[in-house]
Amino acid sequence: MAIELAALPWDRTALEPHVSGDTLDLHHGRHHRAHVDAVNALAPAAGMGSASLEEIVRGTQGALQAHAAQVWNLAFQWRGLKPAAAGGGGEPQGALAEAIARRFGDFARFRQRFAETATALQGSGWIWLLQRPDGSVTLAVTANTASPITGEDRPLFGLSLWEHAYVLDYREARGRYIEAIWNVVDWNFVASNMK
The missing domain is CATH 3.55.40.20 (Iron/manganese superoxide dismutase, C-terminal domain)
Structure with a gap:
């Protein structure tokens, strides 16, 4: 089961002026995406190709665990933020x-x-x-x-x-x-x- 990049729950500029759309492009669009891609590249070789994200975070070590943890952390963070408006x-x-x-x-x-x-x-x-x-x-x-x-x-x-x-x-x-x-x-x- 491939891990997918969680969509932002609001428009990329919705948190402005507190968090800019440019920051979200960098943080979500580039860094979060890179972690997702790394998990999907590394998981099959570790026998975790069909595992959930949480199973990978809890059941692996090294680079795969680090990337998976960051994917989970970031997806959780986005859900904890909401536009002031x-x-x-x-x-x-x-x-x-x-x-x-x-x-x-x-x-x-x-x-x-x-x-x-x-x-x-x-x-x-x-x-x-x-x-x-x-x-x-x-x-x-x-x-x-x-x-x-x-x-x-x-x-x-x-x-x-x-x-x-x-x-x-x-x-x-x-x-x-x-x-x-x-x-x-x-x-x-x-x-x-x-x-």
């Missing part, structure tokens, strides 16, 4: 808001901790809002292409910290990119990932 941004509600408040104190402190954690990562990777097996939430970074679906925590939201995710729009200012992303988070999607 369509209701993206704002603050979480309900059980998600309560879980964030229990762990971080309030939403403002959560955002501050998220930014501190994301900007502290040296090099490329991801920042994740995760739900632990006990139902609590936490933040974690993964280096390079690592994905939390290989562990026990449940991903609620993931954001790429690879330079190509923000360099066209924000140059090297990862902190400005993080600040802009709050305008386009789809909190309904994030909440839907909770157990």
Whole structure:
């Protein structure tokens, strides 16, 4: 079963001015596509030609696992973003808001901790809002292409910290990119990932 490039759930310019169409052309159209192509090239030789993407991420190592994890991570990220004009941004509600408040104190402190954690990562990777097996939430970074679906925590939201995710729009200012992303988070999607 060939892995396909997940279509963006909105037009390539829909997240502007927070994330440009040019960035999405680079990040989705070039990098995400390259990872999909690599998985499809490598999976058959590893005996994983008919495996699902999740099976490949969890059941392989090396280059195939790295590319598959990045495909999964990116597809998950796109679903967690929503144009501001369509209701993206704002603050979480309900059980998600309560879980964030229990762990971080309030939403403002959560955002501050998220930014501190994301900007502290040296090099490329991801920042994740995760739900632990006990139902609590936490933040974690993964280096390079690592994905939390290989562990026990449940991903609620993931954001790429690879330079190509923000360099066209924000140059090297990862902190400005993080600040802009709050305008386009789809909190309904994030909440839907909770157990």
